[in-house]
Structure formats: C-alpha cells, structure tokens
Amino acid sequence: MSDIKVLVLVGSLRAASVNRQLAELAAETAPDGVTLRLFDRLGELPFYNEDIDNDAEHGGVAEPVEALRRAAAEADAALVITPEYNGSIPGVLKNAIDWLSRPFGTGALQGKPLAVIGAALGRYGGVWAHDETRKSFGVAGPRVVEGLQLSVPSAVFDGKHPRENAEVAANLRDIVGKLAAEVG
C-alpha cells in the first residue's frame, strides 16, 4: 500500500504552542504507512480577498496561498489541531479555511477526510472551537469525520510535552490511524 499523506494545520502561531506539540506527537506516533506533514506557514497567508483570488491576470494569489493549496492537493487527508480563542476558531485558521474553500466545489481538500482535535486552557479543552472548525470545514469542501474527536484541557499536560502523557499519545495515534483508514 502506498504511503498515506496527512496535511497537518495548527491553529496557533505561538512557538511554545501546546497544539504544535500535539502535531509533533501525532507525527512521532503515526502508524506505519502514514506520513504527517505540517504546513507551518498559516501566519504568512494574507487575509482572504475574493478579488485577488479571482484575478489570475494580475498575478493571482500570494505565494503562501499557492503553497497551502499545493500542500493540500498533495495530501490524502487532513488533521487540524487548534486551540480555542474567545469561544471560537482562531482567526489564522479560519482564514486558511477560506483560502482552501476556493475554487468553489474544487478546492484542494474537496472530499478528503479531515479530523479536528486540539487543546485549550478551559476545562472543555476547546470543544467550541473544535465543533465550529468541523462546521466550517464541512461547508468548505473536505469530508469531516465527525467521530474523530479529542478536546484536551491543557492542564492535563502539567507544563510537559504531550508525548509524556501516554493516554493522549494513544488517543492521538488511534485518531490518525482511523483518519488514514477513511482514505478511499
């Protein structure tokens, strides 16, 4: 079986991001035959602008947008790992969803399985952001796998890297394996 490629998007730009650490752990623990690739440039994307998106004659979209769409096109599935900001999706991630949602109906993640997980400070682990990210990606084109959920209150890590939490590591590996199994 050929390798399954999973695009990873992290909704925090912070260097010491717990969600980035979860992305590291997901890559470290991925089952054989599954490769995770973090697209680490969400902070370079300009705000979505439909005029620019539709104006190929004048140079088209910025290079980071092309890179995001290329990374998405090369992937078989996507794993989104995000904190919650003010009860919702961090703006940097919502902006990426908007770029990935176009061209309408033929975006680079169209029909591909996608799972949303993450950690946040609150006691529900960012579940509002995770639900809203599922809703938004569900409109944007990918096939959101609803059953794959993990919303971790970051206090469980006690300031340590998530790889030191065996239960979270096992859950993450399970989710990545199930996401890969959704690739048809």
Ligand SMILES: Cc1cc2nc3c(=O)[nH]c(=O)nc-3n(C[C@H](O)[C@H](O)[C@H](O)COP(=O)(O)O)c2cc1C
């Ligand atoms: C602007 C902002 C808004 C936040 N809003 C929430 C929130 O609504 N719910 C929550 O659980 N945590 C909230 N937090 C705390 C984040 O969950 C916490 O900073 C988390 O560690 C961020 O993820 P990261 O470590 O991947 O950067 C917020 C943090 C920031 C900076």
